[in-house]
Amino acid sequence: MLGLLVFLSSCGDMLVEKDLLERPQSKRCGDCHSEIFREWEEGRHAMAWKSEKFRLESENYTKTKCLSCHAPHQVDPEVKPVLREKFFEDGVSCVACHFKDQTRAMHGPHKVWSPPHPSKEDLSYIKSEFCAGCHRETYKEWKAAKLNFKVEKSCQDCHMPKIGEKRLVQKFPFEYFHSKKPRHDHSFPAGIAKPEDLRMEIVKEGNTYYLQITNVGIPHNLPTADQGDPKLYVVIDWGRGRTIKLLSPQSQNTLVYGKPMRIELPWEEPMELKVEILRRLSWKEERERISLQTFKIAR
Numbered sequence: 160m161l162g163l164l165v166f167l168s169s170c171g172d173m174l175v176e177k178d179l180l181e182r183p184q185s186k187r188c189g190d191c192h193s194e195i196f197r198e199w200e201e202g203r204h205a206m207a208w209k210s211e212k213f214r215l216e217s218e219n220y221t222k223t224k225c226l227s228c229h230a231p232h233q234v235d236p237e238v239k240p241v242l243r244e245k246f247f248e249d250g251v252s253c254v255a256c257h258f259k260d261q262t263r264a265m266h267g268p269h270k271v272w273s274p275p276h277p278s279k280e281d282l283s284y285i286k287s288e289f290c291a292g293c294h295r296e297t298y299k300e301w302k303a304a305k306l307n308f309k310v311e312k313s314c315q316d317c318h319m320p321k322i323g324e325k326r327l328v329q330k331f332p333f334e335y336f337h338s339k340k341p342r343h344d345h346s347f348p349a350g351i352a353k354p355e356d357l358r359m360e361i362v363k364e365g366n367t368y369y370l371q372i373t374n375v376g377i378p379h380n381l382p383t384a385d386q387g388d389p390k391l392y393v394v395i396d397w398g399r400g401r402t403i404k405l406l407s408p409q410s411q412n413t414l415v416y417g418k419p420m421r422i423e424l425p426w427e428e429p430m431e432l433k434v435e436i437l438r439r440l441s442w443k444e445e446r447e448r449i450s451l452q453t454f455k456i457a458r
C-alpha cells in the first residue's frame with residue numbers, strides 16, 4: 160500500500176483526469192464524490208434550471224436576464240455570475256461552484272491531495288459572501304442583521320449543516336488514501352423556523368390590541384427571496400371569526416430580523432386567541448406549520 164502511495168504521488172500530472180478540467184457535468188464528479196453528488200441531486204440547486212416554475216416564468220428560457228444565476232459559469236464571492244455555455248440542465252452545478260478559470264483547479268475549504276485534479280484551499284467557501292452573488296437580497300438582509308445584532312452564523316452554518324467527518328470520495332483506490340474530513344450537506348436544506356424563532360406577544364395601545372411578532376431566530380427576512388415567491392400565513396382565530404394575514408417578499412411585508420411587526424386584533428374582551436403560523440416555500444405546494452399558540456385576553 161505504501162509503495163503504491165509513493166508511486167502514485169510521483170506520477171504527478173499523469174494521474175490528472177484531463178476531462179475534469181473541461182467543466183464536465185456534475186454526474187462526472189459523482190464518479191468519485193458519489194455521496195456529495197447524491198445530496199446535491201436531491202437539493203434545489205440541481206433543480207434551478209429544470210424547475211417547471213422557472214421555465215414558465217423565464218418564458219421558456221427566452222428572458223435572458225433570468226438565466227445567469229440559474230445556470231452559472233463560475234461562482235465568485237459577491238459577483239453576479241454569467242451564463243455558461245452548456246449543460247444548462249445541471250443548474251447550479253459542482254463545477255460552477257468549485258472550478259476556477261484563473262487556477263484551473265477545484266477550490267474548496269480543505270487542504271487536500273487530489274491526484275485526479277488540482278485542488279486549492281480557499282477560505283472564501285466558508286463565508287456568506289460566497290452565496291451573495293445570487294442570493295443578493297437575502298445576503299443584504301443577513302448583513303444588516305450582522306451589523307445591527309452581531310449575528311455570527313453564516314449561510315453555510317444553517318444551509319450546509321455539518322454532517323460529521325466522512326470521506327470526500329467513494330471510489331477505489333482513492334478512498335483508501337484519504338483521511339475523513341468535515342463534510343457539509345450539499346442538499347442545501349431551507350430548514351424550517353422553530354416556534355421560538357418567532358416571539359409572539361399581545362400588546363395594548365389605547366383601546367386597541369395588537370398581536371406583535373418578532374423574528375428573533377432567522378437572521379434574514381422571513382420569508383426571504385430574490386425571485387421566488389415564498390409565503391408566511393398568520394392565521395388568527397378568536398372563536399367568533401378568523402383572519403389570515405399573508406406575508407411575502409413580493410408584497411414587501413416580511414418579518415425583518417429583530418423588528419417587531421404588529422397586527423391589529425378585533426376589539427372583544429375577554430377573548431381567547433389561537434394563532435397559527437404556516438409557511439409555504441416557493442417551489443412547494445404544501446403549507447407547513449411553524450407554530451401554534453393560544454393567548455387569553457381578560458381584564
Ligand code: HEC
Pocket residue numbers: 176179183187188189190191192253254257258265266267268269270271272273274275276278279280281326327328330333337338340
Ligand atoms: C477520479 C476521482 C475524482 C473525480 C472524478 C473528481 N474528484 Fe474531486 N477529489 C478527488 C480526490 C481524491 C480528492 C481529495 C479527497 C481528500 O483529500 O479527502 C478530491 C477533492 C475535491 C475537492 C475538495 C477541495 C477542498 O479544498 O475542499 C473538491 C471541491 C472537488 N474534489 C471537486 C470536484 C469536482 C467539482 C469534480 C467534478 C468536476 C471532481 N472533484 C471530480 C477525486 C476526484
Ligand code: HEC
Pocket residue numbers: 203204206207208210213227228229231234240251289290291292293294314315318319347348349440441442
Ligand atoms: C449561482 C447562483 C447561486 C449561488 C452562488 C448560490 N445559490 Fe442557492 N439557489 C440559487 C437558485 C437559483 C436557487 C433556486 C433553485 C430552484 O428552486 O429552482 C437556490 C436555492 C437555494 C436554497 C433553497 C431554498 C428553498 O426555497 O428551498 C438554499 C437554502 C440556498 N440556495 C442556499 C445557498 C447557500 C447557503 C449558498 C452559498 C453557500 C448558495 N445558495 C449559493 C442560486 C445560487
Ligand code: HEC
Pocket residue numbers: 206207210211212213216217222224225226227228229239292293294295297383384385386387388441442
Ligand atoms: C441574481 C441572481 C438571479 C437572477 C438574475 C434570477 N434569479 Fe431566480 N432565483 C435566484 C435565487 C437565489 C433563488 C432562490 C430563492 C429566492 O431567494 O428567491 C431563485 C429562485 C427562483 C424561483 C423559485 C424557485 C423555483 O424553482 O420555483 C423562480 C420561479 C425564479 N427564481 C425565477 C426567476 C426569473 C423569472 C428570473 C428573471 C426575471 C430570475 N429568476 C432571475 C437568483 C436569481
Ligand code: HEC
Pocket residue numbers: 185188189192195196197199204251252253254256257267268269284285289315316319327341342343344345
Ligand atoms: C452552491 C455552490 C455549491 C455547489 C453547487 C456544490 N458545492 Fe461543494 N461546497 C460548497 C461550499 C460553500 C463548501 C464549503 C462548506 C463549508 O465548509 O461550510 C463546499 C464543500 C465541498 C467539499 C468539501 C467537503 C464538504 O462537504 O465540506 C467537496 C469535496 C465538495 N464541496 C464537492 C462538491 C461536489 C462534487 C459538488 C457537486 C455534486 C458540489 N460540491 C456542489 C459549495 C457548493
Ligand code: HEC
Pocket residue numbers: 287290294297298301312313314315316317318349350351352353376377378379380381382383384389438440449
Ligand atoms: C441561523 C440560521 C440561518 C442563517 C445564518 C441563514 N438562514 Fe436562511 N433560513 C433559515 C431557516 C430556519 C429558514 C426557513 C424559514 C422557514 O420558512 O421556516 C431559512 C430560509 C431560507 C431560504 C428559503 C426562503 C424562505 O424564506 O423560507 C433561503 C433562500 C435562505 N434561507 C437563504 C439564506 C442565505 C443566502 C443566507 C446567508 C446570507 C442565510 N439563509 C442565512 C436559517 C438561516
